[in-house]
Amino acid sequence: MVIAAPILMDTPPSAPAKSSAEKPSVRPMPSFVPSAAGPGASTAPIGKTLVDISHLDFFYNTSQALHDINLKIEAKNVTAFIGPSGCGKSTLLRCLNRMNDLIDGTRVARGTIKIHGVDIYQPDVDVIELRKRVGMVFQKSNPFPKSIYENITFGLRLQGMNDSAKLDEIVEKSLRGAALWDEVKDRLGASGLGLSGGQQQRLCIARAIAVEPEVILMDEPCSALDPVATAKVEELIQELRSRFTIIIVTHNMQQAARCSDKTAFFYLGKLIEFADTRDIFTKPANAQTEAYVSGRFG
Amino acid sequence: MSAPAAHLFQSQPNAARRSERATFWVFRAATYLVLACGLGVFGTIFFKGAGTVFKAEAPFINTTFFTEAPESLYIFEFEGKKHEMGDREFRAFKEKYPAAAKVKSESYVYSAGGIFPCIVGTVLLVIGSMTIALVLGVCAAIYLNEYARDGMFIRFVRLAILNLAGVPSIVFGLFGFGMFVISFGWHVSLLAGWFTLAFMVLPVVITASEESLKAVPKGFREGSLALGATKWQTIRLNVVPYALPGILTSSILGIARVAGETAPIMFTAAYVVRDKLPWDVDKAGDFFLQGVMALPYHIYVVSSKIPQNEYTERVQYGTAFVFLLVVALIAASSIILRNKLRSRYKW
Amino acid sequence: MSEPTTIAAPAAPAGFAIQKKRLRLLGLTVDDTIKAFFGGNAVVAIVVLTLITFFLMQEGLGFFAQNRQSLQVYRQAGLEYVDFIRTEVDDHTALTRYLSDLRLRQLTALTEGRKLSLDEANAALANFDKFSDTFSSTVDPVRSLLSDLTEQATAIKTKFIVTGDKKEERAQLLAEGKTAEAAAVKIEETDFAAELKPLLATLPAFKEANREFSRALTASLEGAPVPPTPELVARMERLKQLTRDYLARLPSVERSLETWDYTLPIPAWKTVSSFVFGRQWLTASFWQDWYGVIPLFIGSLMVSIVALTLAVPLGVGAAIYINQIASLREQRVIKPCIEFISAIPSVVLGFFGIAVLGQALRALSQFSWLSWVPGFPYSERLNILTAGCLLALIAVPTIFTLAEDALNNVPRALKEASFALGASRLQTIVRIIVPASLSGIISAVLLGLGRVVGETMVVLLCAGNRIAIPDFTDGLSVVTQPVHTMTGIIAQEMGEVVRGSIHYRALFVVGLVLFVLSLIINYAAQKIVRKYRISIG
Structure with missing residues (x-):
């Protein structure tokens, strides 16, 4: 809360959504995280369209969860998905790294999702590679019942990295990146389950950034946290925006307002409005959006 | 019949209340009757069997009973004294006192010596069949819980597992006899017994394993997959290790079942009596193709094929005692471990 | 909208190679192969069930041809x-x-x-x-x-x-x-x-x-x-x-x-009906062997009826007591104890029947003050009653555990609603809880029946093994007669028969009957449970 207000204030007025892609936005928050020269980080300049969703229809068995979604998400920006429960925002998020594949009876009936211009639903796409590039943080923090150190290195070890000096370095970097280093540096061998809820969630974020993804999907990362822990995570998101493209699903409109550059409002499986966060909250174009952000329903 | 109520809600004894209490007592009686019956069986066998298994003097345990093979028991009178001897002892005695060769003796088969070969046989049967059942069962459970998607095939598999669980053990025995003993030409052998028993406990192991896999939170899988792990990596590193304790404890119940069943091994693996111990084989391959003595079958033999009297009673109760003790320990440890595990793993 | 991303997917930028060729063996990736391996293990259940059917049939079906010939000879030889x-x-x-x-x-x-x-x-x-x-x-x-x-x-x-x-x-x-x-x-x-x-x-x-x-x-x-x-x-x-x-x-x-x-041929159905409805199981006879399953079936049935008559009230009663009436401490102690009873191997129970229970029950029957009980006093130590009592002890834990589960699944709200209307505990149990879980209880009883019918060692040791249809003329006292059962006959005679002989095959057919019976019982139990689930949902 404390830090939230200035962020919104400091965010420079962006151009309307349609043209914002060309326009590099100004980064108000100083990033004190040393930017890792990950493969993803270098390829997409700030503000360029990274994720391009077009005409997406999505089904759970016979019921349609998403209707004709068209959305362009920019690199190195924080994009928030808001909307009432069951509006399809989490579903869309899980489409982006194909976590929905794990649920029986789901299918993309129409449309494409392109990341870097590559349709991720193409048959020759390797889901495993995709998920390495598109990380995810879940609603309920889910550290593995392993040590903090092992939690962070899990993804790296999967990719065959065994150099312990390198691993140590990345663990520190990731934990610092997740603003957790100072709290856990003396007990890296302790179980990740022993941390508090907010720490667990930041551990999960650290775990996600350790593999240097390009996009980080956050599915209501703060819904199970108390306000103090929430503030810390939000702060963290601000720090990460310089290095990663972040898409966050949230229930909490203030959170969207505080953290995100752009906001998409969903209702009943449809994308109602997508614009700069400030515009959404101050002068929404759509009456439904206005009703929602002003708290009249949802 | 009662004093006027002091206030509106004062509880009043009435017919409904009395009948309720009486009914509850009937239910309680049913429960405790069941417990008493179970205790009666345990108690009788423990009490009578303890006489065979334990001794009054050190080392307090009847080692012969645990280390020797069953023998015939001879009872005879010689020079005015009554003797009870096992087969070998009797022969030695006759050599020492040639006159004894002519005495009239009563004899009871299997009533002297011990049950060592039966214990060995049962242990071998349990180890082999549980190994097979665990490998098959855990893998099947992994498929059902991790890979399978709902569909005709899976419904079919589940139906088969459910039905397999209800097939009587004697039918498994017949099946093992028809398939392994006859068709595969394994004869009465350890191998035939292993597979028969393994198939019998398969549903138990699959169900137990699936339950343990289900208890591993979804977040472990999603978290791992979202980090770019393959399905197999996820299962190997982030699911099975956490399910394994549960799988193993629940499978102990399977061990109790395997050790306790008689009908499936009657025609597939068990011999009434066998002089050689299982490791007395000419070549390694023969080890798997030999029949063994087994505790449950031995109990069947000694309780149905020899008369009941004071001489045979010792071995009957003794064997039953040892067997019951072993199975009870296995079952108890399974129940205790399961309860412990349930309280320990709360994710 | 800015850069019109080309429809034809371009080669991915170097940094974003999500199209990866994985090693393939016979068109399967490693992960597919692993999946197939696990799937193969899951199929084992189906395979075993099929194999059981197959081998029982293979060994058993020859019986009918052989039996027909045996009947033919019976006729031709006069x-x-x-x-x-x-x-x-x-x-x-x-x-x-x-x-x-x-x-x-x-x-x-x-x-x-x-x-x-x-x-x-x-x-x-x-x-x-x-x-x-x-x-x-x-x-x-x-x-x-x-x-x-x-x-x-x-x-x-x-x-x-x-x-x-x-x-x-x-x-x-x-x-x-x-x-x-x-x-x-x-x-x-x-x-x-x-x-x-x-x-x-x-x-x-x-x-x-x-x-x-x-x-x-x-x-x-x-x-x-x-x-x-x-x-x-x-x-x-x-x-x-x-x-x-x-x-x-x-x-x-x-x-x-x-x-x-003597020239009249034996119709094919006769060989089946002589098995299914045959009232005699007579083997190794100098005259003519008969393989009629009826005495064995009735034996199994009688033993099961006695066992369930005892086990159902006890098992369900105990389940109700533990689930609804008992204190938490009682629950914690008694539940594992009853589960523990199910671990007693059946052969030990059989031995207990021979060594203790048979005698004890007979001694009981000889008390003059109990002579009003039908069939008392009796002299056969091993009979339907002895076997039935022991089988009841086997069935009780099964029935108890499953019935307790069913009671447990009754939504708490139902119970609370009943209490809120001023019903007593007994009224709630009798009118709300038990009816709501009735199908679960019935299926528990059915599965208990399956256990009892398939049980071998107890009946082999304690049912008396007299192959004859018991005499029903004296009413209930029939339970004090010895019988032989389907499971018992297989266990007893399988070891002694000549492989491939008609007797051998007849035993396999009895096994087949048992197998089919167990499938039917299982199916019925599942059906009832499924129906129940729908009604709650």
Whole structure:
């Protein structure tokens, strides 16, 4: 809360959504995280369209969860998905790294999702590679019942990295990146389950950034946290925006307002409005959006 | 019949209340009757069997009973004294006192010596069949819980597992006899017994394993997959290790079942009596193709094929005692471990 | 919208290579292969079930062909013909048995009713004994004829079987290439027509004997003395009536003999019906083996009924007590204890039955103050009751655990709603909880039944192993009779039969019956549970 207000204030007025892609936005928050020269980080300049969703229809068995979604998400920006429960925002998020594949009876009936211009639903796409590039943080923090150190290195070890000096370095970097280093540096061998809820969630974020993804999907990362822990995570998101493209699903409109550059409002499986966060909250174009952000329903 | 109520809600004894209490007592009686019956069986066998298994003097345990093979028991009178001897002892005695060769003796088969070969046989049967059942069962459970998607095939598999669980053990025995003993030409052998028993406990192991896999939170899988792990990596590193304790404890119940069943091994693996111990084989391959003595079958033999009297009673109760003790320990440890595990793993 | 991303997917930027070729073996990636491996293990359940069916069928179905042939030989060798006469004689024996029962009752009436000494009573019955002797000896001419015919028919059958064995021997020699030896095996084809001729030629003699028998029997009834009490008089009248009925049936026996034709083929259904409805399981007999499953089935059924009669109230009662009434501490102690009972191996229970329970129950039955119980006192230590009691102990944990689960699944809200309306605990249990979980309880009982029907060792050791349909005429006291069961017969006889023989195959068919029965019970239980789930949801 404390830090939230200035962020919104400091965010420079962006151009309307349609043209914002060309326009590099100004980064108000100083990033004190040393930017890792990950493969993803270098390829997409700030503000360029990274994720391009077009005409997406999505089904759970016979019921349609998403209707004709068209959305362009920019690199190195924080994009928030808001909307009432069951509006399809989490579903869309899980489409982006194909976590929905794990649920029986789901299918993309129409449309494409392109990341870097590559349709991720193409048959020759390797889901495993995709998920390495598109990380995810879940609603309920889910550290593995392993040590903090092992939690962070899990993804790296999967990719065959065994150099312990390198691993140590990345663990520190990731934990610092997740603003957790100072709290856990003396007990890296302790179980990740022993941390508090907010720490667990930041551990999960650290775990996600350790593999240097390009996009980080956050599915209501703060819904199970108390306000103090929430503030810390939000702060963290601000720090990460310089290095990663972040898409966050949230229930909490203030959170969207505080953290995100752009906001998409969903209702009943449809994308109602997508614009700069400030515009959404101050002068929404759509009456439904206005009703929602002003708290009249949802 | 009662004093006027002091206030509106004062509880009043009435017919409904009395009948309720009486009914509850009937239910309680049913429960405790069941417990008493179970205790009666345990108690009788423990009490009578303890006489065979334990001794009054050190080392307090009847080692012969645990280390020797069953023998015939001879009872005879010689020079005015009554003797009870096992087969070998009797022969030695006759050599020492040639006159004894002519005495009239009563004899009871299997009533002297011990049950060592039966214990060995049962242990071998349990180890082999549980190994097979665990490998098959855990893998099947992994498929059902991790890979399978709902569909005709899976419904079919589940139906088969459910039905397999209800097939009587004697039918498994017949099946093992028809398939392994006859068709595969394994004869009465350890191998035939292993597979028969393994198939019998398969549903138990699959169900137990699936339950343990289900208890591993979804977040472990999603978290791992979202980090770019393959399905197999996820299962190997982030699911099975956490399910394994549960799988193993629940499978102990399977061990109790395997050790306790008689009908499936009657025609597939068990011999009434066998002089050689299982490791007395000419070549390694023969080890798997030999029949063994087994505790449950031995109990069947000694309780149905020899008369009941004071001489045979010792071995009957003794064997039953040892067997019951072993199975009870296995079952108890399974129940205790399961309860412990349930309280320990709360994710 | 800015840069029109090309529709044809371009080669991904170097940093974003999500298209990766994975190693493929036979068109499968490593992960697919692993999945297939696990799937293969899951299929094992289906495979085992199929194999069980297959092997039971493979070994069992041959039974019907063999049984048909056995029935064919039974007819061709004249055994069937002789059995018409045997039935006539046996029926007469049944009448004599009625007569001796009558004598016993008279003796009791005389010694107890009229306080005569035993000698006096026997003297008073001298008249009756004379009548009884005449009555039973009337059948002698027929009986002697029967024993001759039995020998003849057996001889024909033996001859046929020897021929069969020789054929087999020759076939075997031929298979081994020993042509000379094979030729040396002399085979004498059985000419049934010729062999049967002397047998059939006895028909006039039989008719003659039968007439004499009929006359003598009718005459003997004239000399029937009048028993001492009205009740016994009625019994004597009943005997006379039965005898008259019997006499009236005699001509029909003759007719059966006249029309009997050894060439008539045995229809195929007969071999099935002789198994399914056969009332005799008679093996290794010198005369004719019968494989009728009915006595075994009834045995299994009776034992199961007794077991469930005991186990259902106890199991369900305990489940209700533990789930609804007991304190938390009781729950924690008692539940594992009852589960523990299920771990007692059945062979130990069987041994307990032989060593302890059989005797204990018999001793109990001999107390005079318990003589009102049907069937008490009894003398057979091992019988339906003994086995049933032990099986109940096996079924109780199954029923208890499943029923308790079902009770547990009743939504708490239902219970609370009932309490909120002022219902007492008992009312809530009886009217709300039990009805809501009834289908779960029924399926628990069914699964308990499955356990009991399939149980082998207890019935093998404790059911008495007498292969006969128990006598139901005395009502409930039937439970004190010994029986044999389907599971018991397999366990007992499988070890002794010749592989491939008709007896061996018959045991497999019994196994098949058990298998099918267990599937049906299981299916019914699942069906009921599923229905229940829908009704709650």
